[in-house]
Amino acid sequence: xxxxxxxxxxxxxxxxxxxxxxxxxxxxxxxxxxxxxxxxxxxxxxxxxxxxxxxxxxxxxxxxxxxxxxxxxxxxxxxxxxxxxxxxxxxxxxxxxxxxxxxxxxxxxxxxxxxxxxxxxxxxxxxxxxxxxxxxxxxxxxxxxxxxxxxxxxxxxxxxxxxxxxxxxxxxxxxxxxxxxxxxxxxxxxxxxxxxxxxxxxxxxxxxxxxxxxxxxxxxxxxxxxxxxxxxxxxxxxxxxxxxxxxxxxxxxxxxxxxxxxxxxxxxxxxxxxxxxxxxxxxxxxxxxxxxxxxxxxxxxxxxxxxxxxxxxxxxxxxxxxxxxxxxxxxxxxxxxxxxxxxxxxxxxxxxxxxxxxxxxxxxxxxxxxxxxxxxxxxxxxxxxxxxxxxxxxxxxxxxxxxxxxxxxxxxxxxxxxxxxxxxxxxxxxxxxxxxxxxxxxxxxxxxxxxxxxxxxxxx
Amino acid sequence: xxxxxxxxxxxxxxxxxxxxxxxxxxxxxxxxxxxxxxxxxxxxxxxxxxxxxxxxxxxxxxxxxxxxxxxxxxxxxxxxxxxxxxxxxxxxxxxxxxxxxxxxxxxxxxxxxxxxxxxxxxxxxxxxxxxxxxxxxxxxxxxxxxxxxxxxxxxxxxxxxxxxxxxxxxxxxxxxxxxxxxxxxxxxxxxxxxxxxxxxxxxxxxxxxxxxxxxxxxxxxxxxxxxxxxxxxxxxxxxxxxxxxxxxxxxxxxxxxxxxxxxxxxxxxxxxxxxxxxxxxxxxxxxxxxxxxxxxxxxxxxxxxxxxxxxxxxxxxxxxxxxxxxxxxxxxxxxxxxxxxxxxxxxxxxxxxxxxxxxxxxxxxxxxxxxxxxxxxxxxxxxxxxxxxxxxxxxxxxxxxxxxxxxxxxxxxxxxxxxxxxxxxxxxxxxxxxxxxxxxxxxxxxxxxxxxxxxxxxxxx
Numbered sequence: 045x046x047x048x049x050x051x052x053x054x055x056x057x058x059x060x061x062x063x064x065x066x067x068x069x070x071x072x073x074x075x076x077x078x079x080x081x082x083x084x085x086x087x088x089x090x091x092x093x094x095x096x097x098x099x100x101x102x103x104x105x106x107x108x109x110x111x112x113x114x115x116x117x118x119x120x121x122x123x124x125x126x127x128x129x130x131x132x133x134x135x136x137x138x139x140x141x142x143x144x145x146x147x148x149x150x151x152x153x154x155x156x157x158x159x160x161x162x163x164x165x166x167x168x169x170x171x172x173x174x175x176x177x178x179x180x181x182x183x184x185x186x187x188x189x190x191x192x193x194x195x196x197x198x199x200x201x202x203x204x205x206x207x208x209x210x211x212x213x214x215x216x217x218x219x220x221x222x223x224x225x226x227x228x229x230x231x232x233x234x235x236x237x238x239x240x241x242x243x244x245x246x247x248x249x250x251x252x253x254x255x256x257x258x259x260x261x262x263x264x265x266x267x268x269x270x271x272x273x274x275x276x277x278x279x280x281x282x283x284x285x286x287x288x289x290x291x292x293x294x295x296x297x298x299x300x301x302x303x304x305x306x307x308x309x310x311x312x313x314x315x316x317x318x319x320x321x322x323x324x325x326x327x328x329x330x331x332x333x334x335x336x337x338x339x340x341x342x343x344x345x346x347x348x349x350x351x352x353x354x355x356x357x358x359x360x361x362x363x364x365x366x367x368x369x370x371x372x373x374x375x376x377x378x379x380x381x382x383x384x385x386x387x388x389x390x391x392x393x394x395x396x397x398x399x400x401x402x403x404x405x406x407x408x409x410x411x412x413x414x415x416x417x418x419x420x421x422x423x424x425x426x427x428x429x430x431x432x433x434x435x436x437x438x439x440x441x442x443x444x445x446x447x448x449x450x451x452x453x454x455x456x457x458x459x460x461x462x463x464x465x466x467x468x469x470x471x472x473x474x475x476x477x478x479x480x481x482x483x484x485x486x487x488x489x490x491x492x493x494x495x496x497x498x499x500x501x502x503x504x
Numbered sequence: 505x506x507x508x509x510x511x512x513x514x515x516x517x518x519x520x521x522x523x524x525x526x527x528x529x530x531x532x533x534x535x536x537x538x539x540x541x542x543x544x545x546x547x548x549x550x551x552x553x554x555x556x557x558x559x560x561x562x563x564x565x566x567x568x569x570x571x572x573x574x575x576x577x578x579x580x581x582x583x584x585x586x587x588x589x590x591x592x593x594x595x596x597x598x599x600x601x602x603x604x605x606x607x608x609x610x611x612x613x614x615x616x617x618x619x620x621x622x623x624x625x626x627x628x629x630x631x632x633x634x635x636x637x638x639x640x641x642x643x644x645x646x647x648x649x650x651x652x653x654x655x656x657x658x659x660x661x662x663x664x665x666x667x668x669x670x671x672x673x674x675x676x677x678x679x680x681x682x683x684x685x686x687x688x689x690x691x692x693x694x695x696x697x698x699x700x701x702x703x704x705x706x707x708x709x710x711x712x713x714x715x716x717x718x719x720x721x722x723x724x725x726x727x728x729x730x731x732x733x734x735x736x737x738x739x740x741x742x743x744x745x746x747x748x749x750x751x752x753x754x755x756x757x758x759x760x761x762x763x764x765x766x767x768x769x770x771x772x773x774x775x776x777x778x779x780x781x782x783x784x785x786x787x788x789x790x791x792x793x794x795x796x797x798x799x800x801x802x803x804x805x806x807x808x809x810x811x812x813x814x815x816x817x818x819x820x821x822x823x824x825x826x827x828x829x830x831x832x833x834x835x836x837x838x839x840x841x842x843x844x845x846x847x848x849x850x851x852x853x854x855x856x857x858x859x860x861x862x863x864x865x866x867x868x869x870x871x872x873x874x875x876x877x878x879x880x881x882x883x884x885x886x887x888x889x890x891x892x893x894x895x896x897x898x899x900x901x902x903x904x905x906x907x908x909x910x911x912x913x914x915x916x917x918x919x920x921x922x923x924x925x926x927x928x929x930x931x932x933x934x935x936x937x938x939x940x941x942x943x944x945x946x947x948x949x950x951x952x953x954x955x956x957x958x959x960x961x962x963x964x965x
Contacts, residue, residue: 070792106806182909183936184934189844206938208911
């Protein structure tokens with residue numbers, strides 16, 4: 045009896061991997077733990093060992109293909125010596141929940157398998173597993189093509205269409221797009237206790253209605269070969285994820301950017317005064333820690349920017365927690381780890397966590413929890429120079445704060461020209477959720493706190 | 505390598521110029537890949553165009569005209585006895601039908617800059633083939649697509665060298681109209697050609713090993729065809745083996761099982777087709793061949809050798825041109841780096857007999873075999889207005905429907921024009937339509953296509 049071997053749980057919340065090499069051929073007889081495939085996650089290449097001794101009946105994957113946990117990799121036939129080592133795997137399908145490497149001898153257990161650190165949480169793809177289907181997945185051929193293009197395993201996508209048909213929307217939702225309507229089961233009925241963004245402006249009660257959807261197909265490219273030699277390079281998994289998510293955000297969200305500058309002369313002095321003391325406690329005091337605190341406190345005051353828009357329900361989801369994403373640039377791409385409850389933490393604690401988080405991410409040791417659940421993102425490009433930048437919103441958040449390098453500039457104070465340290469800020473936000481005036485007020489709330497560091501220390 | 509050898513370097517070499525091969529080659533060319541086709545006869549079209557689909561349909565059209573003219577007597581129209589001249593018939597078939605289509609394909613190839621090289625290709629290694637024949641050369645490729653197709657299977661254990669013993673290729677040339685024709689094999693090839701010869705005037709006997717004609721199709725569909733065949737043919741022998749064939753000089757004597765023998769003027773062997781993989785030198789690659797001789801491919805059409813791909817009959821059943829053409833396009837796109845896959849749910853099957861039989865997706869008998877619960881929606885053509893005006897009420901349209909979701913899982917049709925009607929069924933199954941969708945779509949009246957709607961209406965909530 046043929047047995048399917050599926051991509052096992054690689055640990056640490058990994059949901060997919062790219063096949064680098066297939067190390068066996070159909071017909072090969074392998075021993076247990078012999079390397080079958082080499083897969084690449086974002087930062088690690090991992091050998092997948094055979095879960096049993098047997099003959100490889102069929103190989104379902106090829107190099108370059110992205111596979112998801114639970115997807116069939118190879119099928120084992122009845123090997124001549126088909127004793128599957130003491131009935132360890134008695135079921136017809138080898139247990140996909142079996143962790144690959146509980147023993148410290150295998151590669152994965154050495155900790156080389158890593159999280160999928162994307163700019164947003166790659167979790168909960170496709171939602172709950174659909175009820176077992178018999179036969180092919182009901183979907184139109186064009187939907188199936190879309191699934192292949194997005195690397196979605198259709199068999200794991202619940203269908204919201206008539207008769208359980210999997211629609212384009214279902215596939216996009218499973219791909220983590222989230223831009224489109226969810227399945228009817230997840231659409232929420234209009235709740236009674238809606239929190240008004242601006243209670244001062246009484247409006248007639250809103251009626252929840254889905255917004256129109258957005259979808260743009262990129263047109264075909266010209267044949268560049270006609271003008272000279274070209275080379276094609278496949279995108280890395282991380283690059284592709286970033287590309288998809290940025291396209292989604294830039295396509296879906298009407299971005300507005302508000303610019304301001306904060307006078308951080310006093311804050312800078314405060315940091316310098318306490319640098320040594322903090323170092324004595326093993327903490328590097330940085331401007332970023334203060335930026336995060338300032339943003340968190342301002343978000344408490346302006347909850348609209350600590351929210352997500354639910355286009356399907358026509359509602360704004362206000363989050364009663366402040367988890368901030370901090371963009372970390374790596375050679376292979378951008379990663380945004382998330383720091384929890386920044387509003388509640390003292391600055392020294394924020395600085396301590398920051399000091400630990402960034403290197404952990406750069407080394408690829410971030411856990412899935414480090415990467416998801418953010419409500420707002422801060423990206424500090426100051427270290428790399430420049431006078432300002434307009435970042436793309438980390439969808440489905442509502443806003444992102446860009447910070448450039450602080451510079452000493454000549455400022456007029458009480459008729460005198462004095463040197464002050466000015467920090468350029470840009471607040472980019474979702475115009476569906478907030479207007480220019482809202483953005484200005486929120487940006488001012490951040491700037492004021494940076495200019496009066498006392499308020500930060502007091503948590504005001 | 506021999507001195508002075510011509511070495512050609514291409515992106516893609518396609519071996520075999522049939523529907524799978526030329527579809528793959530055309531798509532490769534469209535996607536910017538330099539592509540050549542190597543074909544034994546230096547032409548595009550393959551078995552489909554030269555010795556299969558097209559010539560058999562041309563002859564079946566002749567048969568249909570003959571039987572319609574015969575039937576016209578019922579309406580009071582008598583054309584008299586038909587006089588059949590084989591030379592003009594063959595000329596029409598080969599020049600006006602095949603020749604025209606072949607010139608069309610050659611023109612498309614030229615337009616797409618796909619060169620057709622005549623000769624036999626043999627692998628030297630996994631990245632090159634040697635071409636022997638009129639245009640000897642060596643071709644180095646980045647990818648090769650094997651589309652070598654299939655050939656009529658011969659009758660195991662029977663070795664008879666006489667032109668009275670024909671395979672389907674020979675029969676399609678219509679060398680003569682034999683007085684007595686034995687057709688070995690009651691599958692679609694045997695029945696189609698049996699009806700052609702019966703319409704031309706031969707006394708046709710069909711012998712089938714299994715206990716029904718057209719094994720694999722649902723019995724209620726086959727029943728209508730079987731009834732017609734019984735009228736057209738001299739005899740139909742089911743559950744019968746031909747145990748011996750003997751050349752008697754004036755004919756071929758066939759012995760049925762342990763029983764009696766009968767003499768025929770010609771014998772047509774139509775016992776299936778076998779894949780053509782012999783002589784390719786596949787051992788030089790990592791591609792694998794099954795025991796039945798099929799090249800193993802994954803859902804993209806790739807063999808276990810990353811540079812070797814295969815499409816069409818050579819990759820397995822069902823050996824149908826339309827399957828090969830879709831496979832060809834998939835492989836071309838996969839080679840060009842697109843995320844293509846042969847993920848089709850249905851490969852519709854059509855038997856172009858009179859009446860035609862066509863089906864797609866799940867059949868009723870398959871559902872029964874698998875113990876799968878299905879709802880069946882049947883519509884007998886006796887109740888169809890269009891069928892009545894055609895004087896052909898011998899038809900049936902049925903849907904195989906999933907009882908839980910109402911999805912159309914399969915469609916089966918028997919009756920004149922079933923081959924055209926099945927397209928709607930294929931669309932319904934491939935796109936996972938509900939039977940209600942079919943029932944609620946307006947179908948033109950009065951047409952046979954209404955029978956699909958009428959069948960679906962029987963399940964309408």
